[in-house]
Amino acid sequence: MEPFIPIEYHQTRDFSKKLSATFEFLKQNFKSLFKSLLFIAGPPMLIGSVFAGSLYNDYFNWIGDITRNPENSSLGFEALGTPVLWLEIAGAVFFLLASGIMIISVVYNYMKEYESTKSNVIDVNIIWERVRSTLPSYISTMLLFWLLIIASYALIVGTIFGAGLLSPFLAFITGMGIVFGFIYVAITLSLLFIIRAYENLDFFQSVSRCFYLIRDKWWSTFGLLFVLNLIQSTLASIFLVPWYINFFVSMMHSLEGGPVQETSLFSDVINNLFMTLYFLVSFLLYALPLVAIAFQYFNLVERKEARGLMSRIENFGEPVNANRTDEHF
Numbered sequence: 223m224e225p226f227i228p229i230e231y232h233q234t235r236d237f238s239k240k241l242s243a244t245f246e247f248l249k250q251n252f253k254s255l256f257k258s259l260l261f262i263a264g265p266p267m268l269i270g271s272v273f274a275g276s277l278y279n280d281y282f283n284w285i286g287d288i289t290r291n292p293e294n295s296s297l298g299f300e301a302l303g304t305p306v307l308w309l310e311i312a313g314a315v316f317f318l319l320a321s322g323i324m325i326i327s328v329v330y331n332y333m334k335e336y337e338s339t340k341s342n343v344i345d346v347n348i349i350w351e352r353v354r355s356t357l358p359s360y361i362s363t364m365l366l367f368w369l370l371i372i373a374s375y376a377l378i379v380g381t382i383f384g385a386g387l388l389s390p391f392l393a394f395i396t397g398m399g400i401v402f403g404f405i406y407v408a409i410t411l412s413l414l415f416i417i418r419a420y421e422n423l424d425f426f427q428s429v430s431r432c433f434y435l436i437r438d439k440w441w442s443t444f445g446l447l448f449v450l451n452l453i454q455s456t457l458a459s460i461f462l463v464p465w466y467i468n469f470f471v472s473m474m475h476s477l478e479g480g481p482v483q484e485t486s487l488f489s490d491v492i493n494n495l496f497m498t499l500y501f502l503v504s505f506l507l508y509a510l511p512l513v514a515i516a517f518q519y520f521n522l523v524e525r526k527e528a529r530g531l532m533s534r535i536e537n538f539g540e541p542v543n544a545n546r547t548d549e550h551f
Contacts (some may be wrong), residue, residue: 228340231520244514258349263324269447270317275497298334330419356512435522450511465496
């Protein structure tokens with residue numbers, strides 16, 4: 223059995239080493255971390271996944287109803303007016319947002335506990351106490367983050383509309399510029415939650431800190447998030463395979479020009495189960511980019527401020543903890 227070697231956070235790392243550190247951390251902490259995610263973030267995650275899965279399945283059933291009854295133009299408006307639909311939308315949005323906050327809180331509080339104890343055997347109750355004490359900060363950060371997104375979106379729409387009044391070409395150029403700017407800001411603010419977890423800053427100070435740290439390193443942050451999100455979505459999509467199989471079997475009945483056949487109750491239940499599982503796994507795998515962006519944060523801080531190096535200089539000559547050694551990849 224290989225000896226446990228705790229990972230040193232504060233190091234400069236190139237792209238491959240950030241990937242290695244991410245997967246090494248998840249490998250070391252798979253049992254304790256995902257147990258914490260399931261017990262703490264699992265309940266809202268499951269409820270939100272059920273709502274989202276049901277909503278997704280209802281959408282395809284609605285498409286099937288329209289193809290079977292093309293002469294009934296009111297089907298779409300009738301579906302939008304059903305209380306069940308709006309209950310599913312509200313439930314999915316609320317519980318998936320709550321589970322997203324809980325996942326971020328669990329992952330970053332777990333990383334802080336790992337750093338302080340230099341151990342990968344961490345009790346769920348310890349993480350829960352950390353989460354409970356820091357949850358207001360994460361909730362306020364998420365709410366302010368979305369308010370910022372909404373305000374930015376309103377500004378974007380207003381700017382494009384104003385440019386459109388002058389010239390359609392100007393509106394197109396303005397829209398493209400704003401889209402690229404929006405992407406830049408979104409990648410930059412990916413550091414927001416890890417900064418709030420590790421630094422005693424308020425929301426707007428943390429936003430400013432994001433722009434400071436990512437300066438000259440935006441592309442490496444974008445590349446890291448792109449790769450990890452691609453891995454996350456690819457792994458999660460495996461759980462959609464049974465749903466797609468059932469969907470294409472239903473479509474086979476329409477190859478001769480007939481309408482899409484109405485799915486049975488059994489088929490709907492199976493579809494809901496697999497869609498729920500897909501959303502559940504997707505949220506659990508969100509730990510991948512969260513851990514990766516944390517290592518990018520430590521990398522950027524070390525490059526600009528050399529905190530880890532200064533700490534090692536200050537502790538030079540002191541007895542070394544036997545459990546703490548340099549990481550190997």
